[in-house]
Amino acid sequence: MENRHIKLKIKRQDSPDSLPWWEEFCIPYKPNMNIVSVLMEIRKNPVNSKGEKTNPVVWECNCLEEVCGACSMLINGIPKQACASLIDKIYEKTGFEKKIVLEPLKKFPVIRDLTIDRHSMFDNLKRIKAWVSVDGSFAIGRGPRFAEREQKWAYVISRCMTCGCCQEACPNVNPKSNFIGPSAIAQVRLFNTHPIGAMHKEIRLNALMSNGGIQECGNAQNCRKVCPKEIPLTTHIAALNRDTVKYSIWRWFSE
Amino acid sequence: MSKAKIIVVGGGLSGLMATMQIAEKGINVDLLSLVPVKRSHSVCAQGGINAALDTKGEGDSTWEHFDDTIYGGDFLANQSSVKKMCEAAPGLIYTMDRMGVMFSRTVEGLIDLRNFGGQKNKRTAFAGATTGAQLEYCCDEQVRKHEASGLVKKFEGWEFLSAIIDEQGICRGCIAQNLVTMEIHPFKGDAVILATGGGGMIYAKSTTSTICTGSAAGAIFQQGAYLANMEFVQIHPTAMLGDDKTRLMSESARGDGGRIWTYKDGKPWYFLEEMYPAYGNLVPRDIASRAIYNVCVEMGLGIDGENQVYLDLTHLPTEFLDRRLGGIIEIYEKFNGDDPRKVPMKIFPGIHYFMGGIHVNENHMTCIPGLFASGECDYMYHGANRLGANSLLSALYSGTISGPAAIKHINGLNKLSNELENKCFDQELHRQIEYNEKIVRMNGKENPYNLHEELGEKMRANVGVVRNNKDLQANECFIREIKERWNNINMVDCLGYSNQVISFTKELKNMIEMAHAITIGALIRNESRGSHYKTDFPERNDDEFLRTSKSRYTQNGPMIEWEEVDISIINPRKRSYGEDKEAAQNGE
Numbered sequence: 098m099e100n101r102h103i104k105l106k107i108k109r110q111d112s113p114d115s116l117p118w119w120e121e122f123c124i125p126y127k128p129n130m131n132i133v134s135v136l137m138e139i140r141k142n143p144v145n146s147k148g149e150k151t152n153p154v155v156w157e158c159n160c161l162e163e164v165c166g167a168c169s170m171l172i173n174g175i176p177k178q179a180c181a182s183l184i185d186k187i188y189e190k191t192g193f194e195k196k197i198v199l200e201p202l203k204k205f206p207v208i209r210d211l212t213i214d215r216h217s218m219f220d221n222l223k224r225i226k227a228w229v230s231v232d233g234s235f236a237i238g239r240g241p242r243f244a245e246r247e248q249k250w251a252y253v254i255s256r257c258m259t260c261g262c263c264q265e266a267c268p269n270v271n272p273k274s275n276f277i278g279p280s281a282i283a284q285v286r287l288f289n290t291h292p293i294g295a296m297h298k299e300i301r302l303n304a305l306m307s308n309g310g311i312q313e314c315g316n317a318q319n320c321r322k323v324c325p326k327e328i329p330l331t332t333h334i335a336a337l338n339r340d341t342v343k344y345s346i347w348r349w350f351s352e
Numbered sequence: 353m354s355k356a357k358i359i360v361v362g363g364g365l366s367g368l369m370a371t372m373q374i375a376e377k378g379i380n381v382d383l384l385s386l387v388p389v390k391r392s393h394s395v396c397a398q399g400g401i402n403a404a405l406d407t408k409g410e411g412d413s414t415w416e417h418f419d420d421t422i423y424g425g426d427f428l429a430n431q432s433s434v435k436k437m438c439e440a441a442p443g444l445i446y447t448m449d450r451m452g453v454m455f456s457r458t459v460e461g462l463i464d465l466r467n468f469g470g471q472k473n474k475r476t477a478f479a480g481a482t483t484g485a486q487l488e489y490c491c492d493e494q495v496r497k498h499e500a501s502g503l504v505k506k507f508e509g510w511e512f513l514s515a516i517i518d519e520q521g522i523c524r525g526c527i528a529q530n531l532v533t534m535e536i537h538p539f540k541g542d543a544v545i546l547a548t549g550g551g552g553m554i555y556a557k558s559t560t561s562t563i564c565t566g567s568a569a570g571a572i573f574q575q576g577a578y579l580a581n582m583e584f585v586q587i588h589p590t591a592m593l594g595d596d597k598t599r600l601m602s603e604s605a606r607g608d609g610g611r612i613w614t615y616k617d618g619k620p621w622y623f624l625e626e627m628y629p630a631y632g633n634l635v636p637r638d639i640a641s642r643a644i645y646n647v648c649v650e651m652g653l654g655i656d657g658e659n660q661v662y663l664d665l666t667h668l669p670t671e672f673l674d675r676r677l678g679g680i681i682e683i684y685e686k687f688n689g690d691d692p693r694k695v696p697m698k699i700f701p702g703i704h705y706f707m708g709g710i711h712v713n714e715n716h717m718t719c720i721p722g723l724f725a726s727g728e729c730d731y732m733y734h735g736a737n738r739l740g741a742n743s744l745l746s747a748l749y750s751g752t753i754s755g756p757a758a759i760k761h762i763n764g765l766n767k768l769s770n771e772l773e774n775k776c777f778d779q780e781l782h783r784q785i786e787y788n789e790k791i792v793r794m795n796g797k798e799n800p801y802n803l804h805e806e807l808g809e810k811m812r813a814n815v816g817v818v819r820n821n822k823d824l825q826a827n828e829c830f831i832r833e834i835k836e837r838w839n840n841i842n843m844v845d846c847l848g849y850s851n852q853v854i855s856f857t858k859e860l861k862n863m864i865e866m867a868h869a870i871t872i873g874a875l876i877r878n879e880s881r882g883s884h885y886k887t888d889f890p891e892r893n894d895d896e897f898l899r900t901s902k903s904r905y906t907q908n909g910p911m912i913e914w915e916e917v918d919i920s921i922i923n924p925r926k927r928s929y930g931e932d933k934e935a936a937q938n939g940e
Binding site for chain 2: 141226227228243245259287
């Protein structure tokens with residue numbers, strides 16, 4: 098294993114307004130490395146594969162255990178968490194020492210190099226009122242009982258870390274649409290299932306049926322494949338399709 | 353009259369809880385966070401949150417929870433504050449439940465409870481093995497509601513640099529830097545709450561996130577705030593080994609039946625069960641970490657001759673494991689490759705949590721009026737060793753204290769920050785701008801990331817599970833040396849936009865100051881208590897050291913002062929986990 102190297106090709110960009118360019122790096126191989134630990138090696142000695150000094154690559158990371166959602170990027174074209182992308186696993190697919198290509202996610206504005214601005218995803222959570230409305234954060238006794246059966250699947254939705262991989266993979270999320278995307282839709286189902294959250298489910302269904310809502314989904318099914326938390330996003334979108342249809346009929350009759 | 357505003361720094365559980373409590377009173381909050389708050393380190397907490405809900409027919413009580421916490425902390429925590437926290441815990445859990453946390457459930461739809469270390473009763477509420485993430489998301493959602501209503505303004509991607517302190521010594525806001533534009537900006541506020549978390553990164557490799565540098569605490573330490581009990585750093589017994597970080601494998605794995613073992617004379621040796629028959633695998637973390645360290649380092653019995661032992665779940669049913677521990681099993685599988693359902697996990701102790709931190713009074717105010725601290729960055733609730741699943745509790749609970757206390761402070765002010773002259777704001781702003789310019793121009797030979805790695809390596813070797821004065825003295829010399837070497841850093845990124853090296857270089861300076869306080873605290877405390885174990889002083893010494901160490905910054909290094917511990921409720925007694933603990937009878 099001596100003298101083996103990891104070859105990286107990284108799409109770089111100095112600022113939101115400047116043009117992107119490519120730079121290659123060559124990092125000594127160690128077992129059990131992941132994309133984040135390779136990027137950490139670059140900043141300890143910021144030199145490109147031609148031996149020229151360069152600025153360290155800028156990227157976002159935090160927990161390094163695929164829980165925080167920060168380090169989403171395109172790794173060989175696939176949206177993933179960089180921390181959980183092990184070099185050995187990548188080489189199992191591509192062959193050892195094959196060049197690994199890193200790019201920022203394309204559905205979000207680039208800040209610098211691999212960092213992107215995902216605040217639109219958090220704004221979408223505001224649009225669908227992704228919270229349980231309570232009287233306050235003070236103690237007023239036990240919460241409602243909640244069946245284990247329901248908790249099991251709702252818990253899976255509540256693991257969404259707003260990483261942006263599903264947005265990236267969805268063809269209907271693009272500059273021409275204001276589609277809120279798969280993750281925000283699934284969140285509606287989470288809040289509409291909680292016994293207190295369900296008291297305001299119409300507000301969220303209304304939001305889902307407004308401009309950029311659930312009707313923008315083209316059922317490409319890509320979101321489900323890339324979700325690092327394996328949330329069955331398409332199942333939840335289908336369920337909410339039924340809910341919104343039922344709700345719109347009810348709304349039509351009650352008007 | 354102008355409107356009052358409170359600045360909360362940090363969007364983890366404690367900061368979000370404080371924000372909620374303030375916003376509910378109609379007061380504006382500026383919420384500063386290094387990362388989008390949903391990505392804060394609280395998401396990494398796995399196993400659960402303690403509260404004596406007593407829904408398992410065990411007769412659990414908040415008194416028993418209090419006694420377990422004080423005993424587990426080797427009597428160094430202030431008892432009145434801990435007692436209030438344990439009494440508030442059930443109400444807090446029910447509040448989080450109302451707000452939509454997907455807690456795991458019993459067959460009749462109640463919040464389920466599991467076992468955890470250092471306590472005999474089932475007391476730990478959980479959401480699979482991602483409890484921290486679930487609580488954090490819930491608080492994030494509640495704060496988003498207040499953000500949508502305009503009460504809370506979020507500044508995500510901003511780093512706290514220093515507090516603004518007026519001529520009378522009152523905190524009037526803070527200076528922060530935008531990590532994208534690199535702009536340095538004064539935030540005027542009538543109180544500042546730091547909820548900036550622990551400092552695991554001081555040890556470079558730890559179970560914590562990369563933002564957990566303790567930098568904000570280090571900054572206000574240099575501005576005159578005290579640090580307390582810094583020598584008490586929790587080392588979690590079961591972490592995965594790794595080059596970039598040691599990933600946590602939750603204590604809930606043992607709470608749900610996992611067993612620790614290694615080979616001895618060719619046969620599996622369940623050493624915790626043998627050494628501590630009453631608590632077995634569920635001894636507190638300091639005890640378990642020392643045992644694993646001894647078995648590997650002193651006895652040389654680690655698996656494959658390496659520093660590692662087994663954490664074994666393979667005897668438990670797969671369906672049970674997936675439901676209760678899916679979150680950590682995924683992490684292990686992903687980063688190691690082995691399936692913990694079929695093969696025992698290899699683990700070793702890793703740096704995990706800071707019991708010590710910013711010194712505060714019972715209202716979470718520092719010695720600088722108007723400057724508060726809550727969450728892992730404070731020192732209040734865990735004494736010399738924290739019980740598992742008490743950190744999510746103290747994070748949330750301390751936010752319910754610091755938030756309202758900040759409001760009370762504002763109500764007592766003669767003038768709000770907006771009504772003051774600009775002098776104190778301008779002075780601190782200029783100081784930070786000059787400092788920033790100095791950093792940008794640094795043209796020495798040291799790479800800050802390599803320097804950081806060296807710091808971490810020395811801290812792990814000299815101020816880790818087992819300590820002695822010789823190593824600690826050597827570490828102190830090293831810290832003085834690295835302080836000098838910091839001046840010789842090279843600014844390896846020459847762009848002025850989204851420059852991570854500038855902020856890391858500043859964080860490193862503060863980490864070094866924090867490391868100094870940890871080292872001096874450990875050096876001076878000539879006893880063994882909780883997580884602080886010294887081979888030259890292996891016994892607890894209440895006569896001399898049943899005291900909180902308070903560290904004050906000076907140019908020549910930290911100075912230690914001592915403060916009496918509040919032991920007004922239960923008398924200190926010997927701590928042992930070989931036999932069942934009887935809860936203290938005094939009190940109610």
